[in-house]
Amino acid sequence: MGAIEHIQDHGLLRFLTCGSVDDGKSTLIGRLLFDTKTILVDTLNAIERTSKKRGMDAVDLSLLTDGLQAEREQGITIDVAYRYFSTGTRKYIIADAPGHEQYTRNMVTAASTANLAIILIDARKGVLTQTRRHSYLANLVGIPHLLVAINKMDLVDYDQATYEKIKADYLAFAKQLGINDVRFIPLSALNGDMIVDRGERLDWYDGPTLLDILEEVPCAHTDRDERFRFPVQFVCRPHDSANPELHDYRGFMGRVSSGVIAKGDTITVLPSGATSTVKDIQLYGESLAEAHADQSVTLLLEDEVDISRGDMIVKSDAQAQVTKQIDAMLCWLSETPLDKARKYVVRHTSRESKAILSGIDYRLDINSLEQQPADKLAVNDIAKVSIKLAQPLAIDPYTENRATGAFIVIDESTNNTVGAGMILQGRD
Amino acid sequence: MTIMSKTLSHLDWLEAEAIHIMREVAGQCSNPALLFSGGKDSICLLRLAEKAFRPGKFPFPLVHIDTGHNYKEVTDFRDKRAAELGERLIVRSVEDSMKKGTVVLKSPLEPRNKHQSVTLLETIAEFEFDACIGGARRDEEKARAKERIFSFRDEFGQWDPKNQRPELWDLYNARAFKGENIRAFPISNWTELDVWQYIEREGLELPSIYFAHERQVIRKNGLIQPITDVTPLKDGEVAETMVVRFRTVGDITCTAPVESGASTIRHIIEETAATTVTERGQTRLDDQTSDASMEQRKKEGYF
Numbered sequence: 061m062g063a064i065e066h067i068q069d070h071g072l073l074r075f076l077t078c079g080s081v082d083d084g085k086s087t088l089i090g091r092l093l094f095d096t097k098t099i100l101v102d103t104l105n106a107i108e109r110t111s112k113k114r115g116m117d118a119v120d121l122s123l124l125t126d127g128l129q130a131e132r133e134q135g136i137t138i139d140v141a142y143r144y145f146s147t148g149t150r151k152y153i154i155a156d157a158p159g160h161e162q163y164t165r166n167m168v169t170a171a172s173t174a175n176l177a178i179i180l181i182d183a184r185k186g187v188l189t190q191t192r193r194h195s196y197l198a199n200l201v202g203i204p205h206l207l208v209a210i211n212k213m214d215l216v217d218y219d220q221a222t223y224e225k226i227k228a229d230y231l232a233f234a235k236q237l238g239i240n241d242v243r244f245i246p247l248s249a250l251n252g253d254m255i256v257d258r259g260e261r262l263d264w265y266d267g268p269t270l271l272d273i274l275e276e277v278p279c280a281h282t283d284r285d286e287r288f289r290f291p292v293q294f295v296c297r298p299h300d301s302a303n304p305e306l307h308d309y310r311g312f313m314g315r316v317s318s319g320v321i322a323k324g325d326t327i328t329v330l331p332s333g334a335t336s337t338v339k340d341i342q343l344y345g346e347s348l349a350e351a352h353a354d355q356s357v358t359l360l361l362e363d364e365v366d367i368s369r370g371d372m373i374v375k376s377d378a379q380a381q382v383t384k385q386i387d388a389m390l391c392w393l394s395e396t397p398l399d400k401a402r403k404y405v406v407r408h409t410s411r412e413s414k415a416i417l418s419g420i421d422y423r424l425d426i427n428s429l430e431q432q433p434a435d436k437l438a439v440n441d442i443a444k445v446s447i448k449l450a451q452p453l454a455i456d457p458y459t460e461n462r463a464t465g466a467f468i469v470i471d472e473s474t475n476n477t478v479g480a481g482m483i484l485q486g487r488d
Numbered sequence: 489m490t491i492m493s494k495t496l497s498h499l500d501w502l503e504a505e506a507i508h509i510m511r512e513v514a515g516q517c518s519n520p521a522l523l524f525s526g527g528k529d530s531i532c533l534l535r536l537a538e539k540a541f542r543p544g545k546f547p548f549p550l551v552h553i554d555t556g557h558n559y560k561e562v563t564d565f566r567d568k569r570a571a572e573l574g575e576r577l578i579v580r581s582v583e584d585s586m587k588k589g590t591v592v593l594k595s596p597l598e599p600r601n602k603h604q605s606v607t608l609l610e611t612i613a614e615f616e617f618d619a620c621i622g623g624a625r626r627d628e629e630k631a632r633a634k635e636r637i638f639s640f641r642d643e644f645g646q647w648d649p650k651n652q653r654p655e656l657w658d659l660y661n662a663r664a665f666k667g668e669n670i671r672a673f674p675i676s677n678w679t680e681l682d683v684w685q686y687i688e689r690e691g692l693e694l695p696s697i698y699f700a701h702e703r704q705v706i707r708k709n710g711l712i713q714p715i716t717d718v719t720p721l722k723d724g725e726v727a728e729t730m731v732v733r734f735r736t737v738g739d740i741t742c743t744a745p746v747e748s749g750a751s752t753i754r755h756i757i758e759e760t761a762a763t764t765v766t767e768r769g770q771t772r773l774d775d776q777t778s779d780a781s782m783e784q785r786k787k788e789g790y791f
Contacts, residue, residue, distance in 0.1 A: 070495065071495040071496060071497060071498055071501060072496075072498040072501045072502070139634045139649070139650075139652065140634065141633045141634045142626050142633055142634075142676075142677070143633065144626070144627050144677070144679050146498075146679070146681070150498070151498040151679075151682075153677055165654055168654075168656065169654050169655065169656050172656040172657045173656075173657060173658075278495075279495055293508070293511040293512060293514075293515050294511045294514050294515050294541075294547075296541065296543070296544040297544070298543050298544045298545070300543070303543075306543055309543060311543075311544075313511055313540070313541075314508075314511070315504060315507070315508040315511075315658075343539065344538060344539040344542060345542065345543075354496055354501060354504050354505075355496065355500075355504050356503070356504040356505075356507035356508050356511070356539075356540070369515045393654045407659050407661065408659075409659075410512075410515060462657070463657070463658075466656070466657045466659065467659065468654075468656055468657075468659045468661065470661055470663065472663075475640075475661070475663035475664060475665065476653055476661075477653045477654045477655070477656075477661045480654065480656045
């Protein structure tokens, strides 16, 4: 692999691995890093030493993702870790989410930025409660591509019937969840079969390897025809007395959340409703004909419109709903339970508003997926709630647009992030 | 269905993310600073800040915590770059803290890297900074791999790895009470190779010691140690002249060069892509002490 070809690339793919304690998640990541030659000698030496210290014969690749001192002491992963590797064509960011029951919040955190999820199943155990939980969460957080990896095939003699049975079981419950786009792959992370190399023991499987799938998946955050959304982060007014040209400069700085904008497009500012036309799109002195999703740019408008941080610029013919009341799925992240009587802060795009979580419609039992009545929410709970806002937000349903459908809840008494929300709909 | 979102190249994506993070710091914090050492990672931060805020001024000053043991080529470059940009540079030195008595050295030539934390916290207090933008990357070290992009520090500057704020989507929470501090890392998701590729693409200038040059060194514990005023030869040691470059620059006493003839960025990129040893493993004399030494320093307020 020529090192320099890294520059001509097919972008960057963020993916998530989810699995429970013993189904080989860390080994899978270790194997991906090892087989793509990402692990360097001194790191390998360090994990060799640790493996020996713990009395193991072979190098334990799972130690690669064992980050913090507390984790090494307890022998478990307690927080999301990010790993990086690159092939000749693509750069990857892996979010490694711990699989323990009490860490639903970590999985939601890792899933929020991922474009693909690898759901690991131990071939000996088949579809478990946690498989259902991980799949539900991956679907809830709107990960576009699901890949079910049936691991430890070496421990079931690489038996095709076992693989097909698990696949059928999974498809049956995925249907209940409304998951349609899902792929399957048999593998042995321990032996490296079907990860980067095909190995010799899975001849009956004629699909692509894990890495081939990762290389082909579209890495744009969505392939939907999304509407243009531009939350304003910062207003640039240079006031440079030495340069009269900049005297009237007002640049609206932000990152295109979704869609495309071009010079000459008619825009509306939300929530005010003011309209104008795009005069220029700039990036570091360069003028762009258009800007699309994920690009950080500066917009200049034809008219002098009052716009500040927290406002959203949209195309006039594809507006977002402006509302002060929303229904949402909420994941509670804090050890301190949700208190319906208190006021919280909701942060949505670049805007903040005080909020009252006025009603809990139901709490979802994440294992049975049953809807239960609830009066408060504890850490790792997921619920359907209705929220009243002091300030209007410009929203889209989360299933249509992750960027304008997502919000976090902040507790002002601690400044902690205590909730993660996905908007179902706004109410007028 | 039309596919509207074009795919950005990986460098364009990383750049756009970093610009977004910087603008969030500027939008959410009232008095931030950008930590600029003259090293390659913070040199990238300056270009990203230009892309985030020009034609305006940076909404923060540049700050360097000087250990007093930095290569002159690097501090000269630091001053020159700040002047070219027309941005305010604040330099505070570990030696100021030594004079004040808040840093006490056990021996005059001991590494001062860990003492930087004291001076950094004093500088944060002096200017009442509520956020510091730094050039740390998650690929550098295991503890960093788990750190948030917006990392909260209490009034003692401590990082509590077990009690981090959840960080979801691109919704960053930079809230802090007076005396507390947010460290924001715009290039968290970059690797060493990404940094070099970005430097090449943007045509960024670097201090000369990043490129191959002759230097008096000795080999010790598998590392190459430069011979300088603060790291003199000990009795019986014999120096040799070697062609080296620095992969990372920092305090002289704890940064080792690597043997290399690479005299251009292109050449360095080729070496970086082909290397078999991590950046810290090859060059940081202070991370080898214990498996958890970076985590320990961060808990004590290191950035």
